[in-house]
Amino acid sequence: MTEIKEIIQELIKFRNERDWEQFHNPKDLALAINIEASELLELFLWKNADEADKEKVKEELADVFAFAFLLANKYKIDVKEIVLEKIKKNGEKYPVAKAKGTAKKYDEL
């Protein structure tokens, strides 16, 4: 079994033991990802870029991943496949010759 499948298996075991699948519709999972992402963001609020507490980052980032994996699972999405596809797509939007060394959005390049 791949690493990501193993993680998802553990998340589903945890969820099912608590009978929580009934709450985990795609929309609320998207809300949950946002809420956890925002708790992660709060660790950087009023701070310089590298002043967040790493142990807390681990916890909040874990929550982001947990709900992101659960949403992927809900749609039977293969995480590796969609990320690699997006990299390919972004390669077209951000060709090296134009995008190198600049943080501009593709529509401003």
Place this chain on the structure above:
Amino acid sequence: MTEIKEIIQELIKFRNERDWEQFHNPKDLALAINIEASELLELFLWKNADEADKEKVKEELADVFAFAFLLANKYKIDVKEIVLEKIKKNGEKYPVAKAKGTAKKYDEL
């Protein structure tokens, strides 16, 4: 090499070809995760829980994962390890006997 390391390797290759590491400090990566999570959320806005367009979900979820993996990599965080640790921790906050079948937060159980 594990699946997640492979994904991160591809993300870093893409980033380095464009010389973007200079922009990818932890704080802005946390912003990026939030921005992508919110674009994912928008696919559900004004809709029922299961009415989002799956192809668009794939793209936005891929972006969430991409920046989440890059932030993990920035801190040398092992994704599998932190998710499994968080599951364990949540097992204590949400014991089955109390949490089964309810969506209440741990401080309301």
Place this chain on the structure above:
Amino acid sequence: MTEIKEIIQELIKFRNERDWEQFHNPKDLALAINIEASELLELFLWKNADEADKEKVKEELADVFAFAFLLANKYKIDVKEIVLEKIKKNGEKYPVAKAKGTAKKYDEL
């Protein structure tokens, strides 16, 4: 009529002309606030604190306010009243003697 009531009146006129009240339940309005707040945040991504484009900030901030006013209206909430009450409450959480000059959260003071 107060300034805020005037703004809300215009927002409702716009909404009703389009028959959009049916979509504006409290939960989706909360989603909309988050989505607009995130578009505002994107104007600062990969940038120094003061490098956002002011004209774009105006537009995205206007969207945040628009949905925040609509949610306030949905619950018959008086904006001035709740903000002044929150200031009072925060005054207790963040007494001047403890909070002066520090960005720490109240539970770390």
Place this chain on the structure above:
Amino acid sequence: MTEIKEIIQELIKFRNERDWEQFHNPKDLALAINIEASELLELFLWKNADEADKEKVKEELADVFAFAFLLANKYKIDVKEIVLEKIKKNGEKYPVAKAKGTAKKYDEL
């Protein structure tokens, strides 16, 4: 003095008593708006659209408004003006004849 100016005056008084202006750069204020918007969103998580606790909505919505007003003030932005301008602009993007009764985005109309 208008209602909004009064609110902002109180927010600034609170901020200055604590010497917090040093932390309130535009980027971190945008982060703060997102974090508060997300705490508001959490009140709706795993719930039906109208099941949030109104008293908690008041508190979190107050926080969203507080930071949104502070950001407006930072840029010397007139809140009423930008919202009315955005309504006008949205009127062009969403003409009544096309947008009535549908929640589609303007680029799908």
